[in-house]
Amino acid sequence: xxxxxxxxxxxxxxxxxxxxxxxxxxxxxxxxxxxxxxxxxxxxxxxxxxxxxxxxxxxxxxxxxxxxxxxxxxxxxxxxxxxxxxxxxxxxxxxxxxxxxxxxxxxxxxxxxxxxxxxxxxxxxxxxxxxxxxxxxxxxxxxxxxxxxxxxxxxxxxxxxxxxxxxxxxxxxxxxxxxxxxxxxxxxxxxxxxxxxxxxxxxxxxxxxxxxxxxxxxxxxxxxxxxxxxxxxxxxxxxxxxxxxxxxxxxxxxxxxxxxxxxx
Numbered sequence: 001x002x003x004x005x006x007x008x009x010x011x012x013x014x015x016x017x018x019x020x021x022x023x024x025x026x027x028x029x030x031x032x033x034x035x036x037x038x039x040x041x042x043x044x045x046x047x048x049x050x051x052x053x054x055x056x057x058x059x060x061x062x063x064x065x066x067x068x069x070x071x072x073x074x075x076x077x078x079x080x081x082x083x084x085x086x087x088x089x090x091x092x093x094x095x096x097x098x099x100x101x102x103x104x105x106x107x108x109x110x111x112x113x114x115x116x117x118x119x120x121x122x123x124x125x126x127x128x129x130x131x132x133x134x135x136x137x138x139x140x141x142x143x144x145x146x147x148x149x150x151x152x153x154x155x156x157x158x159x160x161x162x163x164x165x166x167x168x169x170x171x172x173x174x175x176x177x178x179x180x181x182x183x184x185x186x187x188x189x190x191x192x193x194x195x196x197x198x199x200x201x202x203x204x205x206x207x208x209x210x211x212x213x214x215x216x217x218x219x220x221x222x223x224x225x226x227x228x229x230x231x232x233x234x235x236x237x238x239x240x241x242x243x244x245x246x247x248x249x250x251x252x253x254x255x256x257x258x259x260x261x262x263x264x
Contacts, residue, residue: 011061014252017072019135027253035246047079054084064089064256066111091255098255101148113138115251120221121146129207133224141210157226160195223247
């Protein structure tokens with residue numbers, strides 16, 4: 001996982017306690033291992049997976065988390081305490097937020113949004129839009145100075161589809177796939193197309209609005225579990241430059257590394 005230049009950089013077991021699952025990966029500098037994900041029904045297996053990942057990491061090392069799900073964070077902290085004998089450093093609680101913002105109450109911004117934005121700007125160094133397509137969709141903007149300007153939150157693809165089924169008498173549950181049609185030929189296609197094309201349209205509209213405010217077109221990075229449905233061919237369609245699945249976890253590690261730099 002490491003090379004000679006990175007061997008002296010502290011390792012971070014970076015964790016994201018999201019609405020759908022607990023994700024984690026090993027980070028050491030620029031080196032990032034494959035992401036592991038555990039949904040609520042799989043949390044009994046979380047401890048062993050954390051133990052194996054922790055044992056694979058050289059010292060010094062820390063376990064660091066971002067959380068928007070209190071129950072998931074409790075499960076992570078319980079596993080870390082019982083099995084690793086380690087305290088979890090939580091971004092926004094034990095570590096400063098990884099990015100400055102113009103917003104009045106930065107502590108009320110979802111820390112996952114700030115971690116994603118910090119990771120994107122850290123790599124790009126220019127104005128960018130970060131769109132996270134998960135249980136909720138967030139479309140956020142960072143200016144050229146690396147300041148988080150805010151963004152938009154809307155229901156995720158699966159949240160929208162589930163709401164249509166729950167709130168109506170006849171609309172069915174659907175499995176989301178990449179729509180290959182223009183006209184929905186049946187109810188299932190109409191729902192899938194409406195949800196996916198609607199989210200793509202929301203992304204484009206927000207990016208265009210942000211570009212107008214910035215006075216320049218920002219780079220657009222997409223992440224989240226449904227990113228592949230929104231942008232199956234990044235870099236080829238003009239709007240989205242890249243899909244980065246582990247963006248939030250990279251941002252969690254950046255929050256820790258920035259804290260280390262401040263203390264030196």
